[in-house]
Amino acid sequence: MEVDETCTEEPPLQEMSIEDQFRNRMRKLYPAVDESVTPLPRFWTSHKELSSKLIIQQGTRVEYKGPGSKGYKDAASARTNTEIPAVCGLYYFEITVISKGRDGYIGIGLVAYGDESQQLNAQQGVVRSGYNRLPGWDQDSFGYHGDDGNAFSKSAHGQKYGPIYGSGDVVGCCINMVNRTIFFTKNGSNLGIVFEDVPDKPMYPTVGLQTPGELIEANFGQKPFLFDFESYLADFRRDQIVQIKNFSIDDTDGSFQLKIQAIIANYLNYQGYSKAATAFEEATRTKCAVEAEATKKTRIGIVSCILKGELTEAIARLSADFPNLLENNHELVFQLKFQQLVEIIGGTESEMKNYKETEHSFGMLPASALQDFIDKGRHLREFVLESNSDNESMLKKINQIKKISTLLIDNDPSKSPAADLFEKSRRQKVATAVSAAIRQSQKLSARPKVAVLVNHVRLLHDTLLQRDIPQAAFTLPENFLNE
Template identity: 45%
Template sequence: MAHPGGGSEGPGDTGPEDRLKALYPMVNEDLTPLPRCWSSDDKYSFIGLSQSNLRVHYKGHGNTHKDAASVRATHPIPAACGLYYFEVTIVSKGRDGYMGIGLSAQGVSMNRLPGWDKHSYGYHGDDGHCFCSSGTGQPYGPTFTTGDVIGCGVNLIDRTCFYTVNGHNLGVAFTGLPPDLYPTVGLQTPGEVVDANFGQVPFVFDIEDMMKEARSRVHSTIMNYPIRDCKGQWEMTLHRMVITYLIHHGYVSTAEAFARGTNQPFEEELASIKNRQKIQRLVLAGRMGEAIEATQSLYPGLLDRNPDLLFMLKCRQFVEMVNGTDSEVRPARSPKSHGSSPLHSPGSFSPSNVRNPVIVSSKSSALPTVDELNENNEEHKQDGEESKEAVTNGYQNGCSAGVDEMDVDESGSSKHSMNLAHLEQILHFGQELKGLSVRLQREHGTSEINQQMMLDAFSLLAYSDPWNSPVGWQLDPVQREPVCAALNSAILDSLSLPSRPPLELALGQARQLVNLMAANGLGGCAFANLTDLMQ
């Protein structure tokens, strides 16, 4: 379907950023930015730019070929594009239509049309010839004039270039292209004006379909790559990788069934796997105090040998105490409340009920003492009967609801009414956590990661509604997962087992290889998407 502004309408007709990300998903623009406009610095003086540096017009004399002028894009084409494409609309062919559209390397003279010099490639409108690093062109396609849309595509896998005219592919124009080429346009006579589309709006040519074909070819090459399996060694290796993955994450029943089906042995006793599984469940349920106790009981000395891990667990325990899920403020087994009891609900005690609210210092990460909290509370009571009633009712409501009462939603998170006793427990724990931080700094030096972790956790008390605060992301149950993974890896390491399953290592190494392909200009990386291949 034709797009009102020219071009085929993409799925959902998304914005420029989404469109470019969909076209080139493997490009890391922090390392290799995409060309998005023409460079105001890398151009000849007879070139004028306007409309966000997407429109190019000629402002020279145009008497001879010595008056030719070109401009390059701001960045070279990243290899991770795999298949790169841009289009140029001829707004006006000017006096003679001596226009060239193509590619050039950094350093090629801009006082020339693209294609005339070494490492320069162009398709010219006045004669329809293509020029490959030479002043002599070869017949290629039709001439172009006002209103035509000329596309230039670069296949970074086989290093070829093709052109399109008004959405029709003219076929390969150049082969053996070098890496790091820039989109380039050149003009030579007065009145010539062109507009560029680097993907910010839909193209006239259906480049997405061409990309699907390229992706399919790469996938087929990978999946059909011949591998010599000497006496089933590859199959055995893959079976071992699968079973170690299952054992690592505690999928006991699945691991047992897979081991029986493939005749694979266990490298870890079932009792040990179940112990790790028990600890993982406690962590993922937010019952950090119990998880720490279980770890210390089942794996004595582990946390003493890993002080940073212990600090991470304690910080998470502080968060879960605010959350109401940790057993320090809620017994592990409690009846589920059927009533609504939101965190810091109206009438309940929260940090903001205190006259001088809890302020977390970014310098000291200090918490108020319980005495200071009680002193603030007394001052609050003296402000009048209305304030006194609010605090008293808050404490009574918190107690009447019971420490055990809570609502647990489908995500495993909880919201509870925090009374003064609960807050005192949290503050006591916070003081202990601060003391642990000081000891770790003294014995092992300052850790910025640990300091930020503690600061983030303490900051939850600065808000009457931590869930909807800027630091409320910590209360999301998904934040328990990296803590669970770190503890699980440490336990395995203590048992002289791999701290990371070989299957995950292999995938990580494959992803890194794809990144290395991109860094070394191998365009096939654009279509070697591991997630797609695994599916």
């Protein structure tokens, strides 16, 4: 009786804007990230005091314009506009070296610092903490440099790591926030993990330049990466799922198996599979609270009506078979009668049979159906205004009624701003609510135990997301439920 997972086709890439393509790609790479809460890095920023050294163009290009005559003192760096959300799990970005300039003193990497570090040291006349340094020279900073191929962390003296890079090369950086490691890539090849035990702090992608003519352009996901990050991410995600599946459960006393059997028996009874439930209970010697057979058949019949869009029939049967159910359940009454309006204005065949005229189509209803829609809409509005709902709930319901009323002037409701009202999942939600209310009236559990467990898992996952736990990127319930 739970919400049906439906798939929607995505428009071809050529029909999508660059922004939509970016969002689409990011959703696939980082499905646990909610950008309204934790936005992803999009463009470079630098300290205003370094504007004479660095020029940032279109947000992703960085060019060195300083003198480059004083060695490391002329270094300058840029970081992204925001930190990497922890719930990415793994995060990756690339730069293309358009020109290595005079000496190719280019560094790519990650740095941990906040806005409080973006200040001038009045006595020394230099920018503090990172902006006038190449990646890896400072505490909590990690870099891979192009002039010597060395990797740097907390020191201006690097360790041997990979090949040098320069004009035309594509270099990438990946941080794994689950096991706290960093690796780099060159021209699509993984150079291997170089930093471990990376501190659990907010990290920003960063790039540093030092000599005239150095020019790079970043790819934060605006276009496909040269390194096959999607496959790397999929492999890691698969390993995490296997680890969860193989988690050992101590069931020496058989109690876990008994719980699973009870859940299955409960579900079979809830769904009305009486013969299967009886056979399963006999085979496993499982006992669970049983719904009266007559009540179960009636409940499932009403639910079936709702799922088929027969709301008038469902409401009539509820009133006849459970006369007291709707008396004080204003929320359920609203859901039923609002869905009834949806089925009428949508020209659902099962609803149209209640009217004399036979000719109708989606968006072109017979006069009696239109008049009935208007009458029922007015009555529902009066019902809401007379209920004892709080102001916020009442306003929300009134706005829903206004929304569906706009369909009266649409020739094709399926293409209107209110088209989401016709999603079949809405029927499922109403059916679930009705089924739960009937069961509760019989002093039985409102939902099957398996649905409660699924909701519990989703709540736990939401808690992981709210606390920015990196593992949340690989423990999405859908990864297991949709296999």
